[in-house]
Every structure is written in C-alpha cells, then in structure tokens.
Amino acid sequence: MVLTESQKNFFVAVAANSRSGGWQALLREFKKRYKSDWLHYGLARDLGQPFQNPSAKIPLAVRPLRDEDIPRMLGMDAIQLSDRGPYVRMHRLNFIEAGIGACFVGVTENDEPCFMQWLIPARDNTKIQKYFRGIFPILEPDEALLEYAFTPERWQGQGIMPAAMAQISEKARDFGARSVITFVDSSNVPALRGCRKAGYVPCLARIDRWRLFRRQFVFQELAYDQPWGTTILGQSLRLAGTTGNSTSAQTPWTSTASAGV
Ligand SMILES: CC(C)(COP(=O)(O)OP(=O)(O)OC[C@H]1O[C@@H](n2cnc3c(N)ncnc32)[C@H](O)[C@@H]1OP(=O)(O)O)[C@@H](O)C(=O)NCCC(=O)NCCS
Numbered sequence: 486m487v488l489t490e491s492q493k494n495f496f497v498a499v500a501a502n503s504r505s506g507g508w509q510a511l512l513r514e515f516k517k518r519y520k521s522d523w524l525h526y527g528l529a530r531d532l533g534q535p536f537q538n539p540s541a542k543i544p545l546a547v548r549p550l551r552d553e554d555i556p557r558m559l560g561m562d563a564i565q566l567s568d569r570g571p572y573v574r575m576h577r578l579n580f581i582e583a584g585i586g587a588c589f590v591g592v593t594e595n596d597e598p599c600f601m602q603w604l605i606p607a608r609d610n611t612k613i614q615k616y617f618r619g620i621f622p623i624l625e626p627d628e629a630l631l632e633y634a635f636t637p638e639r640w641q642g643q644g645i646m647p648a649a650m651a652q653i654s655e656k657a658r659d660f661g662a663r664s665v666i667t668f669v670d671s672s673n674v675p676a677l678r679g680c681r682k683a684g685y686v687p688c689l690a691r692i693d694r695w696r697l698f699r700r701q702f703v704f705q706e707l708a709y710d711q712p713w714g715t716t717i718l719g720q721s722l723r724l725a726g727t728t729g730n731s732t733s734a735q736t737p738w739t740s741t742a743s744a745g746v
Pocket of ligand 1: 573634635636637641643668669670673674682
C-alpha cells in the first residue's frame with residue numbers, strides 16, 4: 486500500500502505525539518468531531534485604515550519561506566512540543582504540499598525562522614474552496630486570506646505572532662488587496678489576542694456542527710465594530726439564538742467532510 490504525503494504526515498505526528506506522551510489533543514479532536522457545536526471567528530483587517538504595527542520582544546523581519554526553513558519550523562523532533570504541536574505541524578506540512586498562496590516566515594536577527602503564515606490571494610479562490618471544502622467564504626477580488634499561523638513552542642509568548650502577522654498582512658497590498666481576513670477557533674485565546682494586536686477585528690462567525698465525524702457549518706455576520714473585550718475574549722458571544730450580538734443565520738447549513746483546520 487502506498488501512503489499519500491498527508492497520511493505519512495499523520496502517522497509521523499501520531500508517533501511524535503506518543504513520544505511526547507500527551508494524548509489529550511487527539512482525544513479533544515475526537516470528542517469535537519464526534520459531537521459538538523464549535524465556533525470560529527472570522528476577523529478582518531482593513532488595510533486602508535492607519536495602523537501602528539506592533540513590535541515583538543525580539544527584532545523581527547519577514548521574508549518568504551525557504552526549503553531549509555521547513556525542518557526548523559515543522560520538524561517533529563523539536564525539543565519543546567505541546568500536545569497539539571505534532572498535529573499543528575502536520576496541517577502545515579500538508580498545506581505546503583498543496584501549494585496554495587505564499588508562505589511567509591518571521592525571522593530573528595540571525596535569520597532563524599520563528600513564525601510562519603500563509604497569505605492567499607483571491608485568485609486562489611477555487612483552490613481554497615477545494616482544499617478547505619467550503620469552510621472559508623469566497624474572497625472578493627480585493628480581499629486576501631491569512632491562514633495557518635504558527636510560532637513554534639520555544640518562541641511563543643514573545644509577541645512574535647502579532648508583529649509578524651501585521652507585516653505579512655500588509656504584503657497583501659502588493660497584489661491589490663484592500664482587506665485581509667483570517668479565521669480563529671473561538672477557544673484559541675492566544676491566537677485571538679495576537680489577531681487583535683495585529684489590527685484585526687471580528688466580522689464573521691462560523692459555527693461547525695459536528696455529528697459522528699461529519700460537519701455542517703453556517704456563517705453569521707457580526708457587526709464590524711464588535712467590541713473585542715466583551716464579546717470575543719470575554720467569551721460572551723454564543724451561537725445565534727442563545728445570546729445577542731450575532732445576527733440570525735444568513736445561509737443554510739452546508740455539509741462537508743472534515744477539512745484539516
Ligand atoms: C497562536 C500562536 C501563533 C501565538 O503565537 P505567539 O508568537 O506566542 O503570540 P504572542 O506571544 O503574541 O502570544 C499571544 C497572546 O496570547 C497570550 N498567551 C500565550 N499563551 C497563552 C495561553 N496559554 N493562554 C492564554 N493566553 C496566552 C500571550 O500572553 C499573548 O497575549 P498578550 O498579547 O495579551 O500578552 C501560537 O500559540 C501557536 O502557534 N499556536 C499553535 C498554532 C495555532 O493555534 N495557530 C493559530 C491558528 S489561527
């Protein structure tokens with residue numbers, strides 16, 4: 486039997502996970518996909534608005550990903566590996582294979598990569614829809630998508646994500662985009678905080694209804710100026726019909742098999 490690259494990446498991730506001794510991430514993912522209603526936020530940055538990009542605690546520059554960065558960023562043999570770490574790396578390795586958009590890295594003064602994220606233009610809409618099976622909206626011609634942010638564990642907590650993400654977002658101007666969107670799991674507080682610092686505001690919710698490993702989802706628009714503190718990081722926003730602030734469903738539920746996000 487010949488394994489695909491993504492199947493190989495999965496087995497390598499499970500092996501790395503077993504070495505690091507944590508099965509919580511796999512168990513959480515299993516429970517989520519067995520039965521849950523899971524909320525993701527869509528966040529946008531309007532590149533036309535003046536914004537002071539934040540700095541990280543270390544000097545940081547941004548450049549395109551090079552082949553030699555891949556093992557340094559995504560090697561499963563990293564000394565520090567969180568319980569989600571192998572799967573986070575696996576999704577990014579798979580996405581490199583897919584060849585969608587452009588991956589940028591944040592680098593230290595010594596050109597050591599410490600952050601990665603993909604910037605994807607609207608001309609890749611067809612590929613985005615196919616790869617992610619519809620869980621991102623179709624981009625307007627002047628929109629771009631940012632996906633798969635990752636700071637390896639040894640670099641986390643130094644403000645690298647917001648500083649690098651803000652710089653990568655501005656590269657979307659090079660291909661004519663005026664706004665950039667990104668999606669974040671509502672339980673991923675570090676990523677939500679990073680997005681806020683990088684100039685993003687919540688504008689959309691996506692609710693994934695998982696039942697027996699199949700997903701249906703629906704998008705709901707949010708007011709563009711949702712106050713961050715009370716509705717998002719304060720976790721007071723809930724699914725439509727349970728609490729205020731979100732509009733009623735704009736589109737019917739859409740079904741999809743699981744995509745790797
Ligand atoms: C999300 C991620 C990119 C953040 O990268 P980072 O470079 O460590 O970002 P920061 O140093 O700015 O930390 C982000 C914020 O979360 C906070 N934070 C860090 N770890 C945290 C934790 N476990 N719980 C709560 N807050 C935490 C930081 O203090 C910071 O908040 P602040 O700006 O208010 O001080 C990184 O944690 C990561 O790669 N996670 C795995 C992949 C992932 O989840 N990607 C996001 C997909 S959308």
